Amino acid sequence: MAEDDDEATWNRGDPADEPFPLLIAVTSSPAERIRLAERLDGIAPLLLVADLDELRRLIAVPQQPASTTPAANSALVIDSARSVARYRDREVDLTRLEHDLLICLTTEPVRVWSYADLHRSVWRDEGRERRADVQSLVKRLRRKLHELDTGASIEAVRGVGLRLTDRRHPRIERA
Numbered sequence: 001m002a003e004d005d006d007e008a009t010w011n012r013g014d015p016a017d018e019p020f021p022l023l024i025a026v027t028s029s030p031a032e033r034i035r036l037a038e039r040l041d042g043i044a045p046l047l048l049v050a051d052l053d054e055l056r057r058l059i060a061v062p063q064q065p066a067s068t069t070p071a072a073n074s075a076l077v078i079d080s081a082r083s084v085a086r087y088r089d090r091e092v093d094l095t096r097l098e099h100d101l102l103i104c105l106t107t108e109p110v111r112v113w114s115y116a117d118l119h120r121s122v123w124r125d126e127g128r129e130r131r132a133d134v135q136s137l138v139k140r141l142r143r144k145l146h147e148l149d150t151g152a153s154i155e156a157v158r159g160v161g162l163r164l165t166d167r168r169h170p171r172i173e174r175a
Contacts, residue, residue, distance in 0.1 A: 022047060026055060076150045078102055087148040097122055098141050105154065105164040114161040138162060 021044040025036050033048040040046050049055045077086045083094050085102065094102065100122045105113065113121075115131045123133065138154050145152055152166040 021045070024049070024055065026050075026052060076148070076152055078106065085144065085148060087150045090148050092144045092147055094144070095140075097137050098144065101137055101141055105162070110163070112157045112160045112163045118162065134162070 023040060023044050024047045025033065025040075026049050027033055027036070028050050033050075037046060037048060047055075047058070049058065075087075078084075078094075078099070079086060080099065080103070083096070083099050084091050085094055101118065104118060104121045115134045118134050119125075119130065122137070142154050145154070150166070152164060154162055155165045156162055
């Protein structure tokens, strides 16, 4: 009975946390790697590498830098899980609409977005292209970007729409 309880407990977790078999084959011969792939196809996931150095590079855990470099510290980070924007040691909370607008503007930073495109992307509704909704949201988001002091801002392009600009060229990343 205890064995069944252990198995039931094991199977309740996240499937990504469960172990799975992985075959690793190390051979410098391309012909041998092809032969192994054909013979072991469907048995388990197979990792074929030419030498141990390649294997070490593939399975090595990335090392965290001892100190934060200025370049890594100067990125505007959009943390979607927490719905915040972070720059250096500052952080601001974002509403869902502010988050979606910022994500939209950062996906294609050079693009000038029309008000209609922004409304469809952020509010996810067709036909209600209300310019005032977008302008109000942009005003709030500009204020928050200014609080972070990133140098990034939302610029209006007369007769076209809006785009994200960065006066001091900060990097923009997603967490």
